Amino acid sequence: MYKKYLIIANKNDKAGANITTHLSQFRENPLLSGMAEKPSFDFYLIDDEIIYTKNLNLEKINKYDFIIFASKHKSEKKEKTLSVHAPGNWRTNDFGGESGKVCPTSALFQKQIFEKLKANTDEHNLKDYKVTLECTHHGPLIDKPCIFIEIGSTEFEWADRRAGFVIAKTIKDIIQDFHENPYNEVAIGIGGPHYCPNFNKIQLNSNIAVSHVIPQYALPLVEEWIKEAIDKTEEEVDFALLDWKGLGTSEQRQQIIDILEKNYIQWKKTGDVEK
Numbered sequence: 001m002y003k004k005y006l007i008i009a010n011k012n013d014k015a016g017a018n019i020t021t022h023l024s025q026f027r028e029n030p031l032l033s034g035m036a037e038k039p040s041f042d043f044y045l046i047d048d049e050i051i052y053t054k055n056l057n058l059e060k061i062n063k064y065d066f067i068i069f070a071s072k073h074k075s076e077k078k079e080k081t082l083s084v085h086a087p088g089n090w091r092t093n094d095f096g097g098e099s100g101k102v103c104p105t106s107a108l109f110q111k112q113i114f115e116k117l118k119a120n121t122d123e124h125n126l127k128d129y130k131v132t133l134e135c136t137h138h139g140p141l142i143d144k145p146c147i148f149i150e151i152g153s154t155e156f157e158w159a160d161r162r163a164g165f166v167i168a169k170t171i172k173d174i175i176q177d178f179h180e181n182p183y184n185e186v187a188i189g190i191g192g193p194h195y196c197p198n199f200n201k202i203q204l205n206s207n208i209a210v211s212h213v214i215p216q217y218a219l220p221l222v223e224e225w226i227k228e229a230i231d232k233t234e235e236e237v238d239f240a241l242l243d244w245k246g247l248g249t250s251e252q253r254q255q256i257i258d259i260l261e262k263n264y265i266q267w268k269k270t271g272d273v274e275k
Contacts, residue, residue: 002109002145005041005175006064010050015072015151018164019171020045023070026172039175041068051087051096053140066109067144068171073134073152081152082121082167083195084114085134086211088141088232090218090225096139100224104145106234107186107211113147113174114203120166120173129163133196133203135189135215136229145234181209185238187268188229189213190221190256192243198270199243205275208241216246223259230265239266241273 007023009016020043027041042064048055050069061067073083088102097103110133118131149171151163185208189199192215199210212229214221230237240260247253260267 001180002065002178003039004064005039005066005068006044006061007041007068007070007171008044008046008050008056009070011045011047013072013158014155015158015164016050016070018151018159018161019070019167022161022164022168023171026168039178041171041175049096051139053096053142056140056142058142061142061144064144066106067142067146069146069148070167070171071148071150072158073150075153078153080129080157081132081150082117082126082129082163083132083134083150083152084110084117085148085213086110086136087138087146087148088136088212089138090136090214093139095137097141100222100228101141102136102212102228102232103142104232104234105147105211106145107209108181108184108235109145109174109178110147110211111184111203111209112178113149113170116173117149117167117170118204120170124162124166126162126166133200133210133213135194135196135213137194183207184209186211186233186235187239187241188226188233188237189241189243190247191216192246198246199241201275202241202270202273206273208273209235210241211235211237216243216248219248219252221252221256221259223263226259226263226265239268242267242269244269244271
């Protein structure tokens with residue numbers, strides 16, 4: 001169970017500043033929290049982009065159990081989004097980190113924070129925002145379990161106080177309520193688009209908790225990526241979840257199955273999961 005959380009944001013990122021400003025109102029006195037042995041969080045605000053490992057004090061980060069990066073999200077379509085994803089890179093590392101390397105993350109934590117984000121968005125009537133997972137992408141590369149939680153996708157949304165409050169409340173809620181759940185099955189995801197519509201449904205409406213996601217645009221699959229995704233999931237992975245229609249060509253589908261079966265990894269199609 002995680003006890004000490006660190007919230008990292010770029011002070012010059014409007015979304016990061018928005019989220020951390022709202023989150024500061026939820027912060028208990030660290031001394032009182034420590035005496036009560038409650039989970040607690042600290043802030044680590046920097047002047048540079050948080051996706052680049054070189055900008056981070058890793059010695060400071062390593063003193064904490066779990067890291068939450070609060071950030072803006074950009075997209076060409078400029079959709080209003082509230083999103084969650086694990087950091088790391090598959091084929092390229094154009095935006096921090098290393099190619100073929102991903103950060104540790106928790107499938108259970110991702111599932112529970114995603115559920116809370118959707119519930120808080122509904123409760124506070126942010127109907128114009130799409131709540132979504134994203135595939136694993138961009139840096140930094142660190143050794144502590146972590147996630148990104150983001151506001152997208154333009155300056156208007158980054159500064160939207162409603163969005164900042166909802167994400168701040170979600171962070172507060174997950175830190176307060178996160179629990180290990182032995183009844184969840186744990187999976188890595190393969191295939192589909194960047195915003196993971198099928199994995200969204202599974203994360204919200206099934207017993208499965210999804211950790212790292214390898215999207216279709218990163219294919220063809222590299223065997224080492226599978227090992228990386230499994231090794232960097234905090235929980236024991238039960239199987240790989242395949243977004244069957246989002247796996248490219250029939251040759252690519254067969255190559256994925258061959259890699260999984262060669263490594264004795266069970267797999268299921270997203271379409272076969274009750275949700």
